[in-house]
Amino acid sequence: MLLLHFAIILPFLFAFIGPLLQKALPRVHTGWLMLPAPVFLFIYMMSLIPVNRERGPLQGKLSWMPSLGVDFDVYADGLGLLFALIITGIGSLVVLYSIYYLDKNKEKLTHFYVYLMLFMGAMLGLVLSDNAMVLYGFWELTSISSFLLIAFWHKRERSRYGALKSMVITVFGGLAMFAGFLLLYTVTGTFSIREWIAEAPSMANDALFLPAMLLVLLGAFTKSAQFPFHIWLPDAMEAPTPVSAYLHSATMVKAGIYLVARMSPVFAGQQAWLWLVSGFGVATLIYGSYRAMKQTDLKALLAFSTISQLGLVMSLFGLGSAAAFYTGTEQALFYSKATMAAVFHLINHAIFKGALFMTAGIVDHETGTRDIRRLGGLMAVMPISFTIAVIGAFSMAGIPPFNGFLSKEMFFTSVLNIREAELLGLHAWGALIPVIAWVASVFTFVYSMLFVFRTFGGKKSFEKLEKKPHEAPLGMLLPPVTLASLAIVFGLFPNLLSYSLIEPAMAAVHPNLLEPGKQFMVSIHLWHGFTAELYMTAGVVALGIVLFLLHRRTAVLHAPLFERVSLNRVYDSGLKLLDRFSGSVTKLYMTGSIRQYLIYIFVFIIAALGATLVSEGAVQLDTSGFADMSFYEAVIIIALILSAIAVPFANSRLMAIILTGVSGYMVTLFFVIFRAPDLALTQMIVETVSVALFLLCFYHLPKLKKEVVKLRFKLWNLLIAVGVGTVMTLVALSASGGSSFESISHYFLENSYTLAGGKNVVNVILVDFRGFDTMLEIVVLGIASYGIYALIRVKLKGDQEEGAIET
Amino acid sequence: MELYMSLAIGVLFTVGVYLVLSKSLLRIILGTSFLTHGVHLLLLTMSRLKTGAAPLLGEKADAYVDPLPQALILTSIVISFGVTSFFFVLAYKAYQKLGTDDMEQLRGSDDE
Numbered sequence: 001m002l003l004l005h006f007a008i009i010l011p012f013l014f015a016f017i018g019p020l021l022q023k024a025l026p027r028v029h030t031g032w033l034m035l036p037a038p039v040f041l042f043i044y045m046m047s048l049i050p051v052n053r054e055r056g057p058l059q060g061k062l063s064w065m066p067s068l069g070v071d072f073d074v075y076a077d078g079l080g081l082l083f084a085l086i087i088t089g090i091g092s093l094v095v096l097y098s099i100y101y102l103d104k105n106k107e108k109l110t111h112f113y114v115y116l117m118l119f120m121g122a123m124l125g126l127v128l129s130d131n132a133m134v135l136y137g138f139w140e141l142t143s144i145s146s147f148l149l150i151a152f153w154h155k156r157e158r159s160r161y162g163a164l165k166s167m168v169i170t171v172f173g174g175l176a177m178f179a180g181f182l183l184l185y186t187v188t189g190t191f192s193i194r195e196w197i198a199e200a201p202s203m204a205n206d207a208l209f210l211p212a213m214l215l216v217l218l219g220a221f222t223k224s225a226q227f228p229f230h231i232w233l234p235d236a237m238e239a240p241t242p243v244s245a246y247l248h249s250a251t252m253v254k255a256g257i258y259l260v261a262r263m264s265p266v267f268a269g270q271q272a273w274l275w276l277v278s279g280f281g282v283a284t285l286i287y288g289s290y291r292a293m294k295q296t297d298l299k300a301l302l303a304f305s306t307i308s309q310l311g312l313v314m315s316l317f318g319l320g321s322a323a324a325f326y327t328g329t330e331q332a333l334f335y336s337k338a339t340m341a342a343v344f345h346l347i348n349h350a351i352f353k354g355a356l357f358m359t360a361g362i363v364d365h366e367t368g369t370r371d372i373r374r375l376g377g378l379m380a381v382m383p384i385s386f387t388i389a390v391i392g393a394f395s396m397a398g399i400p401p402f403n404g405f406l407s408k409e410m411f412f413t414s415v416l417n418i419r420e421a422e423l424l425g426l427h428a429w430g431a432l433i434p435v436i437a438w439v440a441s442v443f444t445f446v447y448s449m450l451f452v453f454r455t456f457g458g459k460k461s462f463e464k465l466e467k468k469p470h471e472a473p474l475g476m477l478l479p480p481v482t483l484a485s486l487a488i489v490f491g492l493f494p495n496l497l498s499y500s501l502i503e504p505a506m507a508a509v510h511p512n513l514l515e516p517g518k519q520f521m522v523s524i525h526l527w528h529g530f531t532a533e534l535y536m537t538a539g540v541v542a543l544g545i546v547l548f549l550l551h552r553r554t555a556v557l558h559a560p561l562f563e564r565v566s567l568n569r570v571y572d573s574g575l576k577l578l579d580r581f582s583g584s585v586t587k588l589y590m591t592g593s594i595r596q597y598l599i600y601i602f603v604f605i606i607a608a609l610g611a612t613l614v615s616e617g618a619v620q621l622d623t624s625g626f627a628d629m630s631f632y633e634a635v636i637i638i639a640l641i642l643s644a645i646a647v648p649f650a651n652s653r654l655m656a657i658i659l660t661g662v663s664g665y666m667v668t669l670f671f672v673i674f675r676a677p678d679l680a681l682t683q684m685i686v687e688t689v690s691v692a693l694f695l696l697c698f699y700h701l702p703k704l705k706k707e708v709v710k711l712r713f714k715l716w717n718l719l720i721a722v723g724v725g726t727v728m729t730l731v732a733l734s735a736s737g738g739s740s741f742e743s744i745s746h747y748f749l750e751n752s753y754t755l756a757g758g759k760n761v762v763n764v765i766l767v768d769f770r771g772f773d774t775m776l777e778i779v780v781l782g783i784a785s786y787g788i789y790a791l792i793r794v795k796l797k798g799d800q801e802e803g804a805i806e807t
Numbered sequence: 808m809e810l811y812m813s814l815a816i817g818v819l820f821t822v823g824v825y826l827v828l829s830k831s832l833l834r835i836i837l838g839t840s841f842l843t844h845g846v847h848l849l850l851l852t853m854s855r856l857k858t859g860a861a862p863l864l865g866e867k868a869d870a871y872v873d874p875l876p877q878a879l880i881l882t883s884i885v886i887s888f889g890v891t892s893f894f895f896v897l898a899y900k901a902y903q904k905l906g907t908d909d910m911e912q913l914r915g916s917d918d919e
Binding site for chain 1: 808809810811812813814815816817818819820821822823824825826827828829830833834836837840841844845847848849851852853854855856857858859860861862863864865871872873874875877878880881882884885886888889890891892893895896897898899900902903910911913914
C-alpha cells in the first residue's frame, strides 16, 4: 500500500465525506470542500515526475483477488503520470470554475460533486493501474459517473437521452474491451500489462491475438468517440459546462487514447494495428472537423471539434507504431516522432479545449444562449473572455505563437514522414494521408475562427438576448485564464515539457526502442526554418481565411450535411428496431396460452429424449428377463387401456370421473399383482378420496362440454400426445430391458430385520432407512391442507363482488 | 409382461398429455392424474416385475421383489395426492371467481 494507492482512493473518500461535510457546513459551497482533493493530488503527481526520471516508474502492489490474478497494482510511468497530471490539474480548475458556475441555491451540489469525485478517482485509477481487470473496473466506473453527470439535469428529456446514449455506446465498448483482456489473459496467463508488454513478441502468432486486438480497439474507439462511435459526444453536451470541459474534452474521451498508447507496445508491429488506429483516427479527424463547421451551437461545435482532435491524436499514435517495424534505431526514431507529436498534442488539446469550453460556459452564463446565430459583438463587453477565446481558438487552429501551432507542425511532419515507410506498402496511400490531414486542418481553422468571431465579433445586437451581457466574475474567469496562459507558455517555451512529460511518456509507448540508459531526443522549436510543414500551415491559414469569409454565403459550408442520413438516425432507429423486434418475438411465443407453453415443453421432451434414445441406441429389446403374462393381467391391462382411452371421449363429467377412477383402480390391481401390498392399499384409499374430491369439486364446475375446436387443434394435440406416449414407452422398455448393475435392495432385505427390527421392508425403508423423505412428504401434505384451507376461507378484497376479476 | 406394461404406460402418458393440452381446466386435472399413474407404473416396471415374493420378510421366500421403488412410489402417491387436491380446490376457486374454466380465456392480463 503506497501513497499512490491512497491517491487513487482519495477522491472516493472525498465523494463519501463530502455530503457529510456539507451537512456540517451548510453555508459553504460544496466545491470549496472538494477543491483540496484535486489540488493535493496535482501537487503529489508533480512531485512524482522527478522520481520517475531518476528512479524509474513507481510501482506498488496491493493484493485484492490473488486467486484470480486480479490485484490492485499501481504503476506510474511517464504515460500514466502525464494523464494523471491532466486529470488532476484540469480537475482542480474545473472544480474552481464550477464553484462560480453552479448556483448553490438552485442546484443539487452535493450530487454533482459526488459524481465528479467518483469520476476523478475512477479516471486516476484507470491511468495508474497495471492490472487489466482493475483498469476495466475503473473504466466502467468512468462510464457510470459520466452517465450520472450528463444526466445531472435529469428533468430534461434531452439530458436523459444523451446520458443513455453515451452509456449504451461506451459500455458496449467497455464490454468488448473486457473480452479482449480475457483473450489476452488466456494467451499469457496474467492480467498485468507489464507482463503483456514483456511477452508481446511471443504472443504475435497466437490465434487469439488479433481478436483480442480488435476488441480492445473497439473499447478505445467507443470511449474516445472515434467515427462511427462519435455520436454520443455531441449529445453529451446536455451536461453542465464544467462537466463538458472536464469529461468531454480533457479526460474521459482521452481514456481510449490512453488505452491505445498503453497497449501500443503489445500490439504495435502488427499491420492491422497501424492501419486501424491511423485509419479510424484520420477518418474521425476529417469527419469531425467537417461537421464542426456546420454547427450553430457553441458546445456542439466544440464537441465535434473534440471528436476531430481526438482523431488526430489517435492517428498520430497509429503512425507512431510504425516505429515497431524497424529494427534500425535511426529509422525507428524517425517514425517515433509521431508519438512525440501525439503526446504533445494531447497536452495541448486538454489545455485549449478546457479553456474554450469554459469560455462557452461563460458566454452561456452571461447571455443565456449558446446559439451563434443570436450572439455577436460580445468583444466590447467581455474583453477577458474574448482574449481567452482568441488564445484557445488560435491554438486549436494551429497558429503561432500558441502551443497548438507546434503540435500541428509536428503532426504535418509525421504524416509527411509516413510516406517513406516502404515496409507497409504505403507508397500509394501514403500520399493521401497528408492531403486529408491538410484539408482537415483547413476545416479546423474555419470552425476555430467561427467560434471566436461569431460570438465575440460582429455587431452588437443584445436585444435578442435574455440577459444583458457583462463580464463574468473573476472566479469564473480564473481557470480559463490559467489555461490560456499555459497555452502561451507552452507555445513559447515548449521545452518545459520535453523532458519532464513528453519523453517519459514516449518511453512508455516505445519501451523496447532504445537501449537502456538512452533517452529520446525531444526538442521542439517554435521556428525551424522554411520547411514543407510551414508552407502547409501557411496554406491552411490562407485557404481558411477565404473559407471563413465565404462561410455565410456558401450554403455548402454551413448547411447541415445530409438532413436525411445521419448516424444518429441509424442509432435511434436501430434501437427502436431492436425494441420492436424483441417485442414482436416475445409476443410471438409468449402468448399467455398455457396450451402453447405445454406444447413447447412436450415437443422438447419428444425431441430431446427421442433423439437421445435413437442416437445412443438405447432401445434394446432384451426380453430375456421379462416376466410372462397371465390371463388376469391381460384383462387388467386391457381394462386400463380402454378406460384411459375412453376419457377424452366422455361427454359428461360423471362419466369422465368414473373412467378416471376405473383406471386408478386398475393401477391398484397392478400393485396387487406385482407384489406391492402397501402400494395397493394406499392407492386404493387415495383413489377413493380423489374420486370423492373430484365429485365434490366438479359439482361446482361447469358442465363438461364437447370442446368445439378446430380439427387441427385436436390433431396437433393427438400428435404430441402420441409422441410423448411413444417416447415414454421406449424409455420404459430401455429402462427395464437391461440393468447395468445390481440393485442396492438386497441390503434393505438383509438388514431390515436385523438392524431395524421390522419385517415389512417397504415400511422400514419409509420410516427408518429413508425417514427424511417421509418426514418431508408429511410436510407436503400439511402445506397442501393449509393451502386448501386458506383458499377456501381467506376472503380477498373484492370477494364480495361476485365475478369481479382480481388484478 | 414388461413389454405390455410399457405399452400401457405409453397409453397412460398419451391420454394424460392429450387431456392436459385441452382447453377446459377439468380435463387438465384429469390429465394430470393419468400422468401420475403413468409415472408410478413406470417406476414399478423399471425395477423388474414379479421377480419374487412381496417384500415382507415373514414370507421366508428365496427372492423378493425390489422394495426400494415401492417406497419411492408410496412417497410419490402421497405427494401427488396432496398436489392434486390443492389443484382441485384452486380450480374450484378460480371458476368461482372468474366464471370460466376455459384455459384460453385465462390468459392473465396484458401488462404482466
